[in-house]
Amino acid sequence: MAKKPEHANEQWTKSQEEELEKLVKKNTPTGLIANGLGRSKAAVQSKASDMGVSLKPTNQSPDKRRKKK
Numbered sequence: 001m002a003k004k005p006e007h008a009n010e011q012w013t014k015s016q017e018e019e020l021e022k023l024v025k026k027n028t029p030t031g032l033i034a035n036g037l038g039r040s041k042a043a044v045q046s047k048a049s050d051m052g053v054s055l056k057p058t059n060q061s062p063d064k065r066r067k068k069k
Contacts, residue, residue: 005040017047020033020037020044023036030045
């Protein structure tokens with residue numbers, strides 16, 4: 001059975017919310033954010049959505065988004 005994250009079922013603190021925003025601005029992958037905050041990926045995704053923060057990477061090259069012929 002999988003181990004529960006350290007802060008599972010706990011309220012988010014202001015410092016955790018600030019850390020989430022800081023890590024998102026650095027384009028940190030969701031899994032690493034979750035691990036660092038002791039939360040599940042789903043919890044991080046949910047909280048980011050509640051805060052209006054996008055977890056999508058902002059540094060993608062336009063060439064990688066084009067469809068190949």
